[in-house]
Amino acid sequence: MTAFDLQTVRRELHQIPELGFKEEKTQRYLLEKIREMATDRVDIKTWRTGILVHVSGTNPSKRIGFRTDIDGLPILEDTGFDFSSTHPGKMHACGHDFHMTIALAALSRLIAQPVKDNVLFIFQPAEEGPGGAKPMIESKEFLDWKPDTIFALHIAPNLSVGKVSSKPGLLFAxxxxxxxxxxxxxxxxxxxxxxxxxxxxxxxxxxxxxxxxxxxxxxxxxxxxxxxxxxxxxxxxxxxxxxxxxxxxxxxxxxxxxxxxxxxxxxxxxxxxxxxxxxxxxxxxxYYQVVNDGKYVELFQESLAGSDIEYVQASAAMTGEDFGDMLKVIPGFMFWLGVDSPYGLHHAKLAPNEAALSVGAEAVERFIRSFD
Structure with missing residues (x-):
């Protein structure tokens, strides 16, 4: 996907925020984009309003999972964007439109240039509530393709574009x-x-x-x-x-x-x-605490060597994330992606810088390719 495509996809997703387990329009949009890029290496399953996309590797010995959340919040948008939410009283005020766009970008690159190992892209509903991670990982659809390691990202309004941040151990409460x-x-x-x-x-x-x-x-x-x-x-x-x-x-x-x-x-x-x-x-x-496996945090940091992406050590936060339920049973980590917004998460004027989309896609791709 080109930089223009990233912006277009993000803006189209931004206009259709839906609440947990009601992401029907979002699911249809994502499936359309995924099917456009799919090859014979790609298998797709749906679970409720979520999606699982499996990309077969060239010589697999493990399965790497990347999870993105897909739901919005019950917030009346006040950004003034010409691509503001078309769903009154609902907004992507936590960056899930960014997360989905980055996942689609990384998916397209891995389909075009497969890696050795299998990769599972997880488009998870209901992160903002009532919690989609736990029931999703308990589903037959997920268990059939259960990853050996899993990771995710979250936008960070107070972090500059071009920077990512994580830490071993406790990240979220x-x-x-x-x-x-x-x-x-x-x-x-x-x-x-x-x-x-x-x-x-x-x-x-x-x-x-x-x-x-x-x-x-x-x-x-x-x-x-x-x-x-x-x-x-x-x-x-x-x-x-x-x-x-x-x-x-x-x-x-x-x-x-x-x-x-x-x-x-x-x-x-x-x-x-x-x-x-x-x-x-x-x-x-x-939501269970997000506890990062230090081994994968270190590997993530090493995977950024030679890029223009700057790694910054994070501090633990009282933020909540149902990705903790996934890390409870599968080793992995979560990282922050700098988006330099003047307004914070869950704010009606959240305005992440779209230049961060390509940074996020590169960071995700680099980590997955680091296993080759």
Whole structure:
């Protein structure tokens, strides 16, 4: 694919973002592009809204996997691009349009010039939720072509174009969504003694929640609990009968997230007694930590020798990624790709520099060819 093709494909994908397991239009688009370049070395399978593309090697001794995510986010785009999302309220605000385009570019090059080993390109749905990696790797379609090693990339808005970044060991944290519903008794604002005020209960709960991290966990184990959304009540002169908190739990240790949930549920029991109410918790999607195999990170760094791509050592982040479920059972790594955007991930104005597309495609191709 030429540089012009990369830009065109990325912009066409950018216009059709779809949410997890609803990527029907995206799947059709990808299949059309893949079939245009396919040869007798290429086999294609679909799994739900995802796609698996197997490229047979010339003399295979292993199978190398490259995974890209394909879903968008429920965000109203505010970039002003003439190729903005045509799906109102949905946007590729996490760079998955970039990821897919890079995968297609690398795929086209490996079809044109095959490598010794087999290569599996994995177009995975639902990374943003509810999580597509775990059910996909458990599917018969995937297990038939299970790779011996696997890798992936993610755009990095704060990293310059031409740079990539990774590290051995922990790269991304364990994450869990958090939804807490409070049910009390509403009533007139003039008679608070006849009600069970869930605005007060939920407000105090948010404050107490932070003590789980500050006083309940080892301070050397990184953990964070964030409540990003709070809802209660309908009108200024009525006491709220219900309230809802929405947030996230993130930890650098797999065991810590279990401990957070244990302490959270004890806190809930105490609040149910103290505020004479009912509280229910839902942990939504849970993603396992992304832990890179140092051997493959080193091989990736070596594969960039002689190129214009600069490798930068990364730091661990509290970011969440369901690719961790793949790395849990298959050795490999993930790396950051610099895209130099003034706005960050999940922002309505995310604007990655398209010059990074060719950098990403070259980095992916170089790593795969390094096994020859």
């Amino acid at each position: 364990n994450t869990s969504e958090l939804f807490i519903d409070f049910k009390g008794l509403g009533g007139h604002a003039a008679y608070p003694h006849l009600t069970k005020d869930m605005t007060v209960a939920a407000s105090n709960f948010v404050v107490q929640l932070q003590q789980i991290v500050s006083r309940g966990l080892n301070p050397l184990d990184g953990s964070v609990i964030t409540i990003g959304k709070m809802e209660s009540g309908f009108v200024q002169n009525a006491i709220a009968e219900t309230a809802r908190l929405e947030g996230t739990i993130r930890t650098t240790e797999a065991s810590s997230i279990l401990l957070v949930k244990e302490k959270l549920e004890k806190l809930i029991k105490g609040f149910e007694i103290a505020y004479d109410c009912e509280i229910n918790v839902d942990y939504g999607s849970n």
